[in-house]
Structure formats: C-alpha cells, structure tokens
Amino acid sequence: MSWRRRAYPLLFAIFPIIGVSAKNAGDARMMDMTALVLLVATFVAIVYIALFWLIRATATRSASSSERSADMAAFVLFCAVAVFYLYSYVAPWIQNGIVYVRANPRMGSALTGMIVAPFVLVLASYRRWWHRRPGLDSVGRFLSLTGVLAVCSASVQIVYTHIADARAIRSSSLIRELDAPIPMRDPYIAAGRAADSHDKHDVYIILLDEYPSSAVLREQFGIDNTPFEDTLRAIGFRVPPSIRSNYSVTLMSVASLLNFAQTQPIEQAAGRNSHDFTLVGYLLEHNRAERFLKTQGYRFAYFPSSWFGPTQSNSDADYQFDLGHHWDINWILQTSSVFQEFSRSTMFSKLLRYFPTEMTVHTDDMSRTFAALSDIPPSRQPTFVFAHILAPHPPFIEDANCDPLPRDTQLQWGSLPAGRVALRGELACLNGEVLRMVRTVISRSKTPPIIILQGDHGSQSLGIFRSTSALPTVEQARERFRPFGAYYLPDGGGAAIPDSISMVNVLRYLFNYYFNTDLRPLPNTMYYSHWMYPYRLTEVDSNFRVVRH
Secondary structure: OOHHOOOHHHHHHHHHHHHHHHHHHOOOOHHHHHHHHHHHHOOOOOOOOOOHHHHHHOOOOOOOOOHHHHHHHHHHHHHHHHHHHHHHHHHHHHHHHHHHHHHHHHHHHHHHHHHHHHHHHHHHHHHHHHHHHOHHHHHHHHHHHHHHHHHHHHHHHHHHHHHHHHHHHHOOHHHHHOOOOOOOOOOOHHHHHOOOOOOOOEEEEEOOOOOOOOOHHHHHHOOHHHHHHHHHHOOOOOOOOEEOOEOOHHHHHHHHHHHHHOOOOOHHHHHHOOOOOOHHHHHHHHHHHHHHHOOOOOOEEEEEOOOOOOHHOOOOOOOEEEOOOOOOOOHHHHHHHHHHHHHHHHHHHHHHOOOOOOHHHHHHHHHHHHHHHHOOOOOOEEEEEEEEOOOOOOOOOEOOOEEEEOOOOOOOOOOOHHHHHHHHHHHHHHHHHHHHHHHHHHHOOOOOOOOEEEOOOOOOOOOOOOOOOOOOOHHHHHHHHOOOEEEOOOHHHHHOOOEEEHHHHHHHHHHHHOOOOOOOEEEEEEEEEEEEEEEEEEEEEOOEOOOOO
C-alpha cells in the first residue's frame, strides 16, 4: 500500500521519544512516553495533511499528481522533522558561521556564496526536477523501512529491559535479604504494640535534596547556617555534629536510608556500567521502612518529588499527595524527564520562553508540598510520612521570600560568587518553610511525632560530576559526603543517635529505640559514583580518599 512508503516522517518523529525512554529505564515513565508519542503523531498527521493539500493545489492537475503530491509532502515533512530534532546540534554551527562571516567579511562572503549557490541552482531547476519525478517513491520505501527498524529496535530494547529488570529483581540476593523479617528483641511485645497503635508516634522523613552540612556551607560558600540549626535545637531537634552520606547520588543514598542497608551489592545484579534506575527504584518504592512500619499498624503517606523519576510516585502508599496539575502542560514540561528532554533538545526549546519557568513550577510545588505536610488527612492509624523536596538542589529557584527567581537566573553550585547570593536566598526560603512545617506538625500531634530532616548528600560546587569517569579529590569528597541532618526524637530518643553517624544507620538506631528491633549498626562505608552510572561504585575511606582496588 502506498501509505507505507510515506510513513517515515511519523516513524522518525516518534523514534527519538521511544529511544530516550529506552535509554533511561527507571527514570522515564512509560505513561509520559506514550502521551508524547500520541501528541507528536497527531501533530505530524495534521501537518502532513496540510502539506499535501498545499502541494496538491500548486501542482499540475493529472491522474498521478496526487501520488506525487503525497510523496513530496512526506519528504518535505521528513526534512522538517530532521530540522526540528537536529536544531540544537546544527544551530551552534550556524551561529558560529554568522559570527565568522561578520568577523571576516571577505572570506565570509566567499564561503557564503559557495553555500548559497547550490540552493539557488536547486530552486531554479525545481519545475524540471518535479516533472521528472526523481524517485521519491523509492526514497520513501527506504526511509520507511529504516524508520520501522529504528522504532522496533527501541521498542524491543524497552521490552527486553523490563524483562531483564524483572529477572534481576527476582534473583537479587540483596532484595531477598531485605524481604526477610526484621529481627526483634521481643516479638511478643512487638506484636502487642502493633495491635495497640493509638499512642504511637507518627514518623516523618523529609528528604531535602542536596542540602549540605553547616560545615560545608561555611567552608565552601561562606554561609552561616547555625541560626537555623539553633532554632531546630530550641524546638527539640537533635543535630549531630558529624553526619555522612554513604553514597554520592540520590538514587543510592535514599534507597540506603529507607532500607537501612548498604545498597552497594545491587551493582552485581544491575551491572557496573548500567544506567538503568529500575532496580534501585524498586528498593525505593518497596522500601523496608514502610513495609516494617505497616506491620506495626502504620499507614504510609507519600509526598512525591516534582521531577526525579524514581520518587515521583509510590504504588505502596496508602495516601499519595496529588500536586493537582494533571493535564497542565506547563507542569508536564518541567517535571517529566521525557518531556524535558524533548522540549530542551529540539526546536521546541525556542518556545519555552512563552511558558512559565522551571523555577515558577517547582517553587509552587514546594510550597504546596510543605502546606500539605502540615495538614495531612487525619487517621486512626499512626502515619509514616515520606516527602522528597528537591531543594536546595540547583538550579536555585527562589529568593528569600520564596518568590521564583527571574527566568534567566539559572544558577548552579559553581556559579560563584553570584551562586552564593542565590543559595543564601534559597536556604532562607527553605529553612523558613521547614520551621513552619515542623512547628505545625508538632503542635497538631496528640502524640509527639518523630521527624527526620535529612539531606541525601552534600553539594558539588567543586565540579565533582563534570566527567563520568573521573574520581573525586579529597576536597570534592569532603563536600559531597557531608549532608545536613536533624532529628526530632521524643521520649528521650535523641540519646539513641550518636554524635557521628552515617545515613544507613539512622533508622537502625531509631527503630531499635522506638520499635524494639535488634538491628546492629553497619560500617559507615562511603561509595562514590556518577549520577549517570550509579552502580559504578568506588569506595571512599573515612578520610575522604578514594580506595583503589
């Protein structure tokens, strides 16, 4: 059928979307991929019909003109699709060429003539070329076959990855180990407490992404965060002087915290060079903390992150906070990894100026999340709450008044000294939100809650992730592995937390104290990996030096 040889614009339009999803398993959501494929397919179909009628109207009327018009419309649309996707790669060359021509008017004029002349000749011979029919049907068949192979290859990769991940999850010794019952000092007492849960403490874990310790803020940025920590202490929080993350990336660090186990063994199941987030994402979604607390009579309330795929939803949650955007295109463009890649790496990026900024969207999400944390729907059961707040993770999105920064103020850790000013404002807003939230939660709770404020790791102002293969220096590791942490532990629980602690042991100490578990502290081992290759782990010793095996 003739339509098959004209399907290649559609195939090449959806292939990059499927390809991105295939290469980002565990981060790119299938729902987002499917929605974007349908949107792009619909748009391509509409443009094709418009091009066909436009070309048909200007062509000579004959029995074969419709066929030629259809072939030409497909070819023109394919060229447009190529320009759309390759724009971010080609545009710098064009811009550099314009700069060169302006700087070298004589040589630039000669080069311009060499480039423009062939296009003039093509346009001059357009009508002869049209009537000779240069074999667009053959071109269409070849490109359609290529497109089918490309789409099928990416689709097969997605299916294969899902099957391989399912097998790896079933065969992982770490996942089987974490499925085992948690040892208890007195199982009979634990069972009785689970049945009588009206006086149990609600448990809040508020993950503050990339929040460094006060020592790091002082050493790297000249920022004094002690007033915030002193206020927390006055409320009743325990702020240990030394806290270390066991991993340098969010995926591994949060999984370790919630499973109170080293997640380093997952490297064997996933593969050292894999960038598939699925296996550790499984440990995040079905974490041991929520499973254990449910056996103790708790319900699980989940507050998802805005854009970090592995924490954007949780199927185990009894209550999941809904940010309420749904079909809001502004929110989708800024929170979906698939839509983000599509919008920022194609010609669509030229339209982003007409949409609300990432800062506006994430500022709104953060304020809504903190407000909802202060007003969780009541329940007869005690509640385990987990929230992933993507702050102060760069880019810094708000000022000290929690207003979104201007559109062009995309400041990162390395944007110094301007970054210091932006970070200071970001922390002032975040710290204020945290204090309001914890005060409200404590005042509203009949039984004093357990509140864990935890950074997943430190900052990266020294450029630790500029290379996927380079290892950190001592200075970079000292910055990255020292996060913020503060713990509100009623009934004397603060004494259970030592002055020096790593994140893997936080819940071990807490569960031993409040739930009568028998969990021994694990070694404070640290592992570095690049966020693109989270399983390519290298041990870092207690002096922040890389251990070479």
